[in-house]
Amino acid sequence: MQLVVARIGRAHGIKGEVTVEVRTDEPELRLGPGAVLATEPASVGPLAIESGRVHSGRLLLRFEGVRDRNAAEALRNTLLIAEVDPDELPEDPDEYYDHQLMDLDVVLADGTAVGRITEISHLPSQDLFIVERPDGSEVMIPFVEEIVTEIDLEEQRAVITPPPGLIDDGQAEIASPGTADGASADGASADGGGD
Structure with a gap:
């Protein structure tokens, strides 16, 4: 099953990082380095996460092959989609x-x-x-x-x-x-x- 886990926001800095609006309670699992995510629109992806960090309370991601601000800005408003086992349940029972x-x-x-x-x-x-x-x-x-x-x-x-x-x-x-x-x-x- 495919679930939206984040939406890419604006570019951050000049080295290809982007802000993301997190839409998962498990960002460390879904948005960690090495994760490969499908995208909407599909023509943009898939995108592989190279690195991530928190800056001023916002998650910043860098994707493989995205090296400058223009490439990062071109990803703006792209939805990131993870493949999730439909039987998988969150760790917290609430x-x-x-x-x-x-x-x-x-x-x-x-x-x-x-x-x-x-x-x-x-x-x-x-x-x-x-x-x-x-x-x-x-x-x-x-x-x-x-x-x-x-x-x-x-x-x-x-x-x-x-x-x-x-x-x-x-x-x-x-x-x-x-x-x-x-x-x-x-x-x-x-x-x-x-x-």
Whole structure:
């Protein structure tokens, strides 16, 4: 299974390094030296990671064959994609890969159906479930412990305890199509961060 693990940002310096927006909870595993990643667009890759370092809180990567700022800048906005065994699970039992959460039924604690997870949006402050309601509308549910109280993979459901106004009809935070980042990633966690 292929999962997006990062997006290349701007070039850093003049020797071919790039900043990356990490979209995995396991950057040391997925984005370490020697890793070979597929890309979107596919014509750019595959890219082999030569080295990586953290600078001012950002991960910087250098790829084999990318030696100057112009070559690095040409990679901007490229998605990095890792091949992951679909049976592989995160080490932390409170973390989940996006593919585990997709299509889960979302229900209230009393069993009332809310909808189905159709997308997971990874924001800097927290992850969001994009949930399609039975009427076709969408609602955004923050993936934090206070709201998402249980993930039951065997029953294929996520139990939520939403604050007033989050999903109430007429007061819900409705996401219009295309507002959330549609790229899949591996690494959503209920602690509010995907990286």
